[in-house]
Amino acid sequence: MATEKRTRSPRSRAARQWPSMAEVATLAGVSSQTVSRVANNKDNVDSATRAKVLSAMQELGYRPNTAARALVTGRFGALGVVSFDVGRHGNARTLAAIADAAREADFSVNFMGVRAQTEAAVRHAFQHLMLQSVDGIVLVESQMLDTPSLQLPPAMPVVVADGDTGHRYPHVDFDQAHGAHSVVAHLLGLGHRTVWHLAGPRDSFAAQRRAEAWRRTLTDAGARVPPLIHGDWSAESGYRAGLGLARRPEVTAVFAANDQMALGLMRALHESGRDIPGDISVAGFDGVAEAAYFHPPLTTVHQDFEVVGRHCVALLLDQIEGRTGGPTTRAVEPVLVIRSSTGPPRPGTGA
Structure with missing residues (x-):
């Protein structure tokens, strides 16, 4: 019985060729120069022609040559x-x-x-x-x-x-210094003798500037400067710091270097039975949209x-x-x- 031997010829796969500007021009019924003007976002093309060219580009899957465009415009875009x-x-x-x-x-x-x-x-x-x-x-x-x-x-x-x-x-x-000064001055103006600070990481310039302004504002006001506490910007680090601060009866106001740490801090105070702001006032920094919906809503420094x-x-x-x-x-x-x-x-x- 004869056995049929099938051989599998390799499939030749040509490299994918992206459509050219000329092909786009042919499909859109315009010149290659017009396609070039549209590709480079020039404004000397009327809206109807531009729409035809963009439609042809989309249909063909045209991709502009950024290197060639850079030679013309001086930019890669x-x-x-x-x-x-x-x-x-x-x-x-x-x-x-x-x-x-x-x-x-x-x-x-x-x-x-x-x-x-x-x-x-x-x-x-x-x-x-x-x-x-x-x-x-x-x-x-x-x-x-x-x-x-x-x-x-x-x-x-x-x-x-x-x-x-x-x-x-x-x-x-x-202006980090201005923001930190404004929140510390606000708390001192309410009658707090001092303000504790939950700072951000030591290697953050933003955290450093906020902490420096906090310390300077207290010093200028003749207020005692409490020990600095560091977090890592996370709500978890704020929670851990809050558990310690809740055990200190002398703490009446805390400025957290961002709203996430303030959120964790507030949860720790709630769980420890400390009222906000009756026992301890809390303020944050950043102005996240959710700060308005914390319990209670958070005083914060809004950054745009x-x-x-x-x-x-x-x-x-x-x-x-x-x-x-x-x-x-x-x-x-x-x-x-x-x-x-x-x-x-x-x-x-x-x-």
């Missing part, structure tokens, strides 16, 4: 963002605002998260983004830029958000992260487009929002 901790409320809000402002300026955003807070990690993040052909980079909350040995690429436009740059780079920051993100993109575009002579530092002033988590101390309490 992308901004890079490096952030150490995207999980933090402020960083996440700033990143969202950067993306919104970039989109309005016809730029995309490439994000690079950095876990290790080391010079090597920062340099690697910048190198990675530069390989992605970005026009400029925003560094969000850097703990490393004041280190003299860290050298960022000199030809790359850089803006720093929420970090101490030593004025080496254009930067955008909140959207404004910070937009300032970052504006400063970056100034560098990319060669605009000089404008300000390279922009400070955003936070606003104290007073709610019912703070009030006067009980008569005869405090130390």
Whole structure:
């Protein structure tokens, strides 16, 4: 019986070829120059023609050649963002605002998260983004830029958000000192003899500046400066600190360096039977939307992260487009929002 032998010939798979500009032009019934103008977002194309070209691009799956476009326009049309901790409320809000402002300026955003807070990690993040052909980079909350040995690429436009740059780079920051002073002054004005402080991590410039302003405000007022307590920005660290503070009868007011730690602190006080604000007033910092719905609603310092993100993109575009002579530092002033988590101390309490 004859056995049929089947041989399997290899399938030839041609590399995928992306549609060309000429193919888009043919489908849309326009010239290649018109397709180029649409691809580069030029404004000398009427709306009906633009719609036809965009429809043809979508139907064919056309992808613009960013390298070729950069030769014509001088731009790649992308901004890079490096952030150490995207999980933090402020960083996440700033990143969202950067993306919104970039989109309005016809730029995309490439994000690079950095876990290790080391010079090597920062340099690697910048190198990675530069390989992605970005026009400029925003560094969000850097703990490393004041280190003299860290050298960022000199030809790359850089803006720093929420970090101490030593004025080496254009930067955008909140007036942390003003925000911390306003909340401590508010608590002292209510009659508290002093204010305890639950600070953020020791390696955070924002936490350092808030703690320095807290200490200075107490000193200027002639108030006792209690021992500084450190958390890690998390509600859990606030809860642990709150369990200890709840056992100290002399504590009548606490300023937490962010709202998440204030939330954990308040839970610990509730569980320990301490009334807020009757026994202990609590204030936070950041102004998260949920702060208005804490129990009781939290007095906090509101920071407008959207404004910070937009300032970052504006400063970056100034560098990319060669605009000089404008300000390279922009400070955003936070606003104290007073709610019912703070009030006067009980008569005869405090130390």
